Amino acid sequence: xxxxxxxxxxxxxxxxxxxxxxxxxxxxxxxxxxxxxxxxxxxxxxxxxxxxxxxxxxxxxxxxxxxxxxxxxxxxxxxxxxxxxxxxxxxxxxxxxxxxxxxxxxxxxxxxxxxxxxxxxxxx
Numbered sequence: 001x002x003x004x005x006x007x008x009x010x011x012x013x014x015x016x017x018x019x020x021x022x023x024x025x026x027x028x029x030x031x032x033x034x035x036x037x038x039x040x041x042x043x044x045x046x047x048x049x050x051x052x053x054x055x056x057x058x059x060x061x062x063x064x065x066x067x068x069x070x071x072x073x074x075x076x077x078x079x080x081x082x083x084x085x086x087x088x089x090x091x092x093x094x095x096x097x098x099x100x101x102x103x104x105x106x107x108x109x110x111x112x113x114x115x116x117x118x119x120x121x122x123x124x
Contacts, residue, residue, distance in 0.1 A: 004081075004108040011116075012080040012108060016040050021086065028113040029106050035118040036088025036101060044084035048103050082107055091119060 015023050015038045026035040039047070045065040052062035085104040089096030 005111065005114070008083075008108055008111060008114055009079055012038065012083055016080055019043070024116065024118040025083070025085075026115050026117065026119050027083065027106060027111045029110050030112075033091040033119070034085060034088055034104055034106065035091060035096070036085040036104070037118070039084045039086045041080070041082070041084050044086060044103060044105070047086065051103070080108065083111070 011023060011025070014020070019040045019042075021037055021039040021043060023038045024036070025038055026033060028034075049062040049065035052058045052065065083106045085102075085106065087101035088104045089098065089101055090104075091097075
């Protein structure tokens with residue numbers, strides 16, 4: 001979307017303001033269906049940093065995700081530009097990838113469709 005959906009921006013703003021990670025959401029981005037729960041950006045960055053830090057090969061990249069990042073946001077505390085998913089899966093046929101859920105960052109302007117709630121899937 002060249003003009004991000006105002007309702008989606010409002011949901012993301014509320015997640016950021018309330019520091020909630022309970023909002024389930026499903027979005028379509030470039031034909032991919034991503035389903036999971038939204039997280040505030042700061043908590044999402046912290047969790048990604050922790051996962052990277054635990055890796056021998058990827059540990060040095062963990063600093064990029066810390067809250068003391070080198071590039072300041074254009075408008076700190078302003079309107080969110082991205083959705084930060086945790087426990088998220090990309091739905092592919094009847095399965096979700098990865099099975100355990102992942103951490104995804106999606107530009108709000110790239111969302112072509114969305115719905116509240118997450119989709120279940122079955123491996124049967």
